[in-house]
Amino acid sequence: MLEAIYLKVTINCAMSADGKIALSSRRQTDISNEEDRKRVHELRNTVDGILVGIGTVITDDPRLTVKREYVEEPKNPVRIILDSKGRTPPDAAVLNGEARTLIITAEECEKEFPNAETVRCGTDRVDIAKAMQILEGMGIRSILVEGGAEVMWSFLKSRLADEMYIFIGSLVIGGDSSPTAAGGEGAESLEDTVELRLRNAEIVGDGVLLEYEVVK
Numbered sequence: 001m002l003e004a005i006y007l008k009v010t011i012n013c014a015m016s017a018d019g020k021i022a023l024s025s026r027r028q029t030d031i032s033n034e035e036d037r038k039r040v041h042e043l044r045n046t047v048d049g050i051l052v053g054i055g056t057v058i059t060d061d062p063r064l065t066v067k068r069e070y071v072e073e074p075k076n077p078v079r080i081i082l083d084s085k086g087r088t089p090p091d092a093a094v095l096n097g098e099a100r101t102l103i104i105t106a107e108e109c110e111k112e113f114p115n116a117e118t119v120r121c122g123t124d125r126v127d128i129a130k131a132m133q134i135l136e137g138m139g140i141r142s143i144l145v146e147g148g149a150e151v152m153w154s155f156l157k158s159r160l161a162d163e164m165y166i167f168i169g170s171l172v173i174g175g176d177s178s179p180t181a182a183g184g185e186g187a188e189s190l191e192d193t194v195e196l197r198l199r200n201a202e203i204v205g206d207g208v209l210l211e212y213e214v215v216k
């Protein structure tokens with residue numbers, strides 16, 4: 001039996017007014033505004049780890065660091081990538097050595113990466129509940145999940161996420177294939193949906209920030 005997990009998990013994403021988090025090609029676009037970017041960098045600076053899925057690394061190639069233009073004393077939390085098969089490209093920005101990086105792969109994956117430590121957990125696919133326990137054992141007490149669609153759904157569905165921040169930018173992206181704030185297989189019935197409790201809603205520049213608690 002898995003032991004209780006005390007690690008705090010916050011999800012953050014930016015979506016369009018129609019719920020899309022990227023273009024129909026899955027390429028990223030500017031949804032956020034300057035005020036929101038500052039908030040995200042400040043939020044990054046408060047957590048021990050920033051986590052994304054390999055889909056986001058491949059499409060967006062994010063650095064996942066805290067920018068000095070937004071935070072005076074950036075501490076750069078550990079970057080954590082869920083990558084079952086070890087597909088992280090060797091020239092990915094998360095492997096640039098600027099901050100500590102952990103690549104979490106499935107147990108059968110034997111790949112190693114420059115400037116990164118590897119953690120093996122789960123058969124075929126990373127088991128995120130076990131991964132959270134391993135991270136907790138490494139002294140990581142809080143993580144910020146920054147996408148993408150499939151990973152956010154996994155954290156919500158498994159109720160491993162505690163809270164979710166959604167910034168809604170004032171634009172419409174449209175398209176059936178554009179990723180939304182939660183992808184994966186999704187809910188097939190009302191019982192499978194994930195209930196959220198609205199904690200706060202505020203206007204941030206030309207957009208809106210919604211703050212939810214995940215009901216467990």
Ligand SMILES: NC(=O)c1ccc[n+]([C@@H]2O[C@H](COP(=O)([O-])OP(=O)(O)OC[C@H]3O[C@@H](n4cnc5c(N)ncnc54)[C@H](OP(=O)(O)O)[C@@H]3O)[C@@H](O)[C@H]2O)c1
Nearest residue numbers: 013014021022026053055056084126147148149150151154
């Ligand atoms: N607007 C925003 O806030 C924002 C933020 C980030 C990303 N995005 C967008 O989101 C899109 C990428 O999302 P995505 O859904 O394609 O990819 P993703 O969620 O970043 O990564 C999904 C991949 O992670 C791996 N993974 C390993 N263990 C997992 C688990 N337990 N649960 C779920 N995934 C697991 C899987 O690949 P393996 O099976 O190979 O491990 C899976 O296919 C891009 O279009 C990007 O621009 C938007």
